[in-house]
Amino acid sequence: MSILKKLMVTAALSAAMFVNAAYxxxxxxxLVVKSLGNGFFDAANKGAEEAAKELGDxxxxxxxxxxxxxxxxxxxxxxxxxxxxxxxxxxANDADALVPALxxxxxxxxxxxxxxxxxxxxxxxxxxxxxDTNLIGETIIxxxxxxxxxxxxxxxxxxxxxxxxxxxxxxxxxxxxxxKFPKIKLVATVYGDDDSAKSTDEAKGLxxxxxxxxxxxxxxxxxxxxxxxxxxxENLIGKVNVTGLxxxxxxxxxxxxxxxxxxxxxxxxxxxxxxxxxxxxxxxxKEEAKPGATLSIGRVGKITLDDTNSAAMAxxxxxxxxxxxxxxxxx
Amino acid sequence: xxxxxxxxxxxxxxxxxFNSAIFSWEALLVAVAVAIFAVNSFASPYFLxxxxxxxxxxxxxxxxLIALAMALLIISGEIDLSVAAIxxxxxxxxxxxxxxxxxxxxxxxxxxxxxxxCGAFNGLLVTRLGLPxxxxxxxxxxxxxxxxxxxxxxQAYKGYPPSFAFFGQGYVWWVVxxxxxxxxxxxxxxxxxxxxxxxxxxxxxxxNNPVAAQFSGVRVGRIKFILFCLTGLMAGIASVLITSRLxxxxxxxxxxxxxxxxxMVVLGGVSILGGAGSxxxxxxxxxxxxxxxxxxxxxxxxxxxxxxxxxLLLIIxxxxxxxxxxxxxxxxx
Numbered sequence: 001m002s003i004l005k006k007l008m009v010t011a012a013l014s015a016a017m018f019v020n021a022a023y024x025x026x027x028x029x030x031l032v033v034k035s036l037g038n039g040f041f042d043a044a045n046k047g048a049e050e051a052a053k054e055l056g057d058x059x060x061x062x063x064x065x066x067x068x069x070x071x072x073x074x075x076x077x078x079x080x081x082x083x084x085x086x087x088x089x090x091x092a093n094d095a096d097a098l099v100p101a102l103x104x105x106x107x108x109x110x111x112x113x114x115x116x117x118x119x120x121x122x123x124x125x126x127x128x129x130x131x132d133t134n135l136i137g138e139t140i141i142x143x144x145x146x147x148x149x150x151x152x153x154x155x156x157x158x159x160x161x162x163x164x165x166x167x168x169x170x171x172x173x174x175x176x177x178x179x180k181f182p183k184i185k186l187v188a189t190v191y192g193d194d195d196s197a198k199s200t201d202e203a204k205g206l207x208x209x210x211x212x213x214x215x216x217x218x219x220x221x222x223x224x225x226x227x228x229x230x231x232x233x234e235n236l237i238g239k240v241n242v243t244g245l246x247x248x249x250x251x252x253x254x255x256x257x258x259x260x261x262x263x264x265x266x267x268x269x270x271x272x273x274x275x276x277x278x279x280x281x282x283x284x285x286k287e288e289a290k291p292g293a294t295l296s297i298g299r300v301g302k303i304t305l306d307d308t309n310s311a312a313m314a315x316x317x318x319x320x321x322x323x324x325x326x327x328x329x330x331x
Numbered sequence: 332x333x334x335x336x337x338x339x340x341x342x343x344x345x346x347x348x349f350n351s352a353i354f355s356w357e358a359l360l361v362a363v364a365v366a367i368f369a370v371n372s373f374a375s376p377y378f379l380x381x382x383x384x385x386x387x388x389x390x391x392x393x394x395x396l397i398a399l400a401m402a403l404l405i406i407s408g409e410i411d412l413s414v415a416a417i418x419x420x421x422x423x424x425x426x427x428x429x430x431x432x433x434x435x436x437x438x439x440x441x442x443x444x445x446x447x448x449c450g451a452f453n454g455l456l457v458t459r460l461g462l463p464x465x466x467x468x469x470x471x472x473x474x475x476x477x478x479x480x481x482x483x484x485x486q487a488y489k490g491y492p493p494s495f496a497f498f499g500q501g502y503v504w505w506v507v508x509x510x511x512x513x514x515x516x517x518x519x520x521x522x523x524x525x526x527x528x529x530x531x532x533x534x535x536x537x538x539n540n541p542v543a544a545q546f547s548g549v550r551v552g553r554i555k556f557i558l559f560c561l562t563g564l565m566a567g568i569a570s571v572l573i574t575s576r577l578x579x580x581x582x583x584x585x586x587x588x589x590x591x592x593x594x595m596v597v598l599g600g601v602s603i604l605g606g607a608g609s610x611x612x613x614x615x616x617x618x619x620x621x622x623x624x625x626x627x628x629x630x631x632x633x634x635x636x637x638x639x640x641x642x643l644l645l646i647i648x649x650x651x652x653x654x655x656x657x658x659x660x661x662x663x664x
Contacts, residue, residue, distance in 0.1 A: 036633045066634030069586055070577060075390050079628030082383035083375075096487050096579035100500055161485040162581045 026059040032090040033064035043331035044272030051276035070094035074101045087279035091116035095164045099123035111283035115275040117165045126289040127310035130266040137172025143243040144215040147261045151183020152214035159194040159220040192223045199226035218244035228254035248327035255324045262320035356600035360615035371626035385506035387625040392510040393569040395617035398595040399521040400565040404558045408538045408605030409464040414566040415588035416475035421445040421570035423479040426488025426580035435495045442571040450563015454556040479582040488580040499576025522610040538605030
C-alpha cells in the first residue's frame with residue numbers, strides 16, 4: 001500500500017469514527033457526588049455503571065468537587081450544563097444553594113434528580129432517599145443501645161453542621177430517644193466536617209469531656225473511622241463502643257479488633273444504580289415525576305413518590321462480625 | 332603599568348522598553364491565557380460557546396473582585412486572610428435582614444456596609460495597635476465566621492426577594508452577566524487608582540519601604556487603613572453577589588475563598604513581599620484561573636487534579652521569569 005493510500009484510509013477511518021460519535025450518541029447521565037475520593041460514592045458509581053450496562057445506551061459521567069462545598073459543586077454543574085448532558089443525578093452539599101444552578105440546568109432541558117443528600121423541591125424533579133430518615137435516626141441509636149442494656153451516655157460525631165442528611169437523621173434520632181430508648185442519654189453532638197483530622201480531634205475531645213461515655217455514634221463514613229481509630233489508640237476498646245454508618249471495607253478492622261460491635265449502611269451500589277435508573281426513566285422514557293407516581297428502579301424494585309416528589313429506596317443494612325467479611329470485599 | 336580596572340558597565344535603565352514589554356509579566360500571562368484558551372477549544376467541543384464562556388466567568392468574578400483590593404493591600408506590604416469570613420458574616424446579616432422584611436436596596440446596603448465595617452475593624456487593629464496583619468486577620472477570620480456560625484448554627488436563611496437574584500444571576504447584555512460587568516468596571520477603577528493617582532504611588536512607596544515613605548511625608552497608617560476598608564468593601568460586594576447567586580445563606584458560605592483570592596493576586600505578578608504588581612496582571616490571572624478550572628471541568632477532570640494544575644501553573648509562571656533573568660545574567664557576565 002502506498003503512503004498516499006494509507007493516509008487516505010486513515011483519514012476515511014477517522015472520519016467514519018467522527019460520524020459515529022456524532023450520530024450514535026449515547027444518553028449522558030452525570031452522577032455528581034459531594035466530593036471525590038470517598039469510598040461510598042465510588043461504590044455508588046459501581047452501581048451506576050451496572051445500571052448503564054443494563055440500560056445499554058447510557059454513558060455515566062462520574063464527577064464532583066474536591067472540596068465538599070456548594071460553591072465547588074456549582075462549578076461542576078456549570079461545566080455539565082455546558083457539556084449538554086441529558087441528566088444530572090446529584091448528591092447535594094447544600095439543599096438550597098444549589099437550587100439556582102440546577103434550575104438553570106432544568107431550563108436548558110436537562111433532567112435533574114437528587115439522591116442521597118437532597119436538593120429543595122424547586123431545584124430537582126425528584127429525590128431518592130437511600131432510606132427513610134426516621135428509620136435511619138432510629139437505627140443509629142439502636143446500634144448503640146443494643147450493646148448497652150444498662151443504658152448510659154452516648155455522643156454523636158457528625159459531618160459538617162450544614163450537611164442536609166446528617167442533620168435530618170440526628171433530629172429523627174433525638175425524637176425517638178425518650179420513648180424507645182429511655183436509658184440512653186445523648187450528651188453531645190459535635191461536627192468533624194467529614195475531615196479525618198478534625199473528626200479525630202473532635203472524638204478525642206468527646207472522650208476527654210465525657211469520661212463516662214459508653215458509645216460514640218458517627219453517622220458518617222469519615223467520622224466513624226476516625227472515632228474507632230481514636231478508641232483503638234487510647235486503649236478504650238470494650239469501654240467505648242463506636243458505631244454509626246460505615247463502609248464495610250474501611251471499617252472491617254474495627255469490627256475485628258472490637259472497637260465496634262456493629263455498624264449499618266444502605267447499599268451505595270444499589271443507590272447509584274437506582275439513581276441512574278430514575279434519571280433514565282425521566283430523561284429517556286419521559287416518565288413524569290409527580291406525587292403518587294410509581295417508577296421502576298430495575299432489580300432494586302419500585303419506588304412511589306410522596307408529596308414532595310421524594311421516595312425511600314430501602315432500610316439500612318446492619319454489618320457485624322457475622323457478615324462484615326463478605327461485604328468488605330464488595331464496598 | 333596601571334592596573335585600573337575596566338570601567339564597570341552601569342546601565343542607565345533596567346530594560347529597553349521593547350524588551351520590557353515583551354518579557355513583562357503581563358505579556359507572559361497573556362501568552363498563558365491564549366495557550367489555555369486554544370488548548371481548551373481543541374480539547375472540548377463545548378468550550379467555544381457563548382453561554383459556556385459566560386458560565387465560565389461565574390467561577391471567578393466574586394473572588395476576582397476581592398483580588399483587586401487585595402492586590403493593593405499586598406503591594407502595601409499587608410495581607411487580609413479574613414475576606415472569606417467577611418463574606419460569611421455579611422451574608423448572615425443580610426439573611427437576618429430578610430427575616431426582618433428588608434427589601435433589595437436595604438439588603439445590598441447592609442452587605443456592603445458590613446463588609447466595610449469588618450475591613451475597618453481589621454484596619455484599626457493593624458494601624459492603631461501596630462499588630463502584624465497576618466496575625467490580626469487570622470484572628471478575625473475565626474471571629475467573623477464564628478459570629479456567623481453562632482447566629483445561624485446549622486440553619487440556613489432563605490427567602491431572598493426575587494429582585495435580589497439579579498446581582499448574582501442576572502445579565503446586563505446578552506451573555507454579559509452583571510457580575511462580569513461589575514468586575515470589569517471595578518478593574519478599571521482600581522487600575523486608575525493604583526497606576527494613575529498619587530494614592531497609588533504612595534501604596535507602592537509604602538510597600539517598598541514603609542519607613543522611608545513615612546519620613547517622606549506619606550501617611551502610612553492612614554493609607555493602610557483605607558486599603559483594609561477597601562478590601563472589606565469588596566468582600567461585602569462579593570458577599571452580595573454570592574448570596575444572590577446561591578439564593579441562600581449558610582455560615583459555611585465561601586469557605587476557602589481567601590486562598591484562591593491570594594493565589595490570583597500572586598499569579599497576577601504582585602510581589603508577596605510588597606512593593607510591586609499591577610492590576611492588569613491580576614485581571615489576567617483571574618481569567619486564567621477561570622479558564623483552567625472551567626476547561627478541565629468540561630473534560631470532567633477531578634477537582635484534585637485541577638488543584639494540581641493551578642499549583643503547577645503558579646510555580647511555573649513564577650519560576651519562568653526568575654530562570655529567564657538568571658540565563659540572561661549568565662550570558663552577559
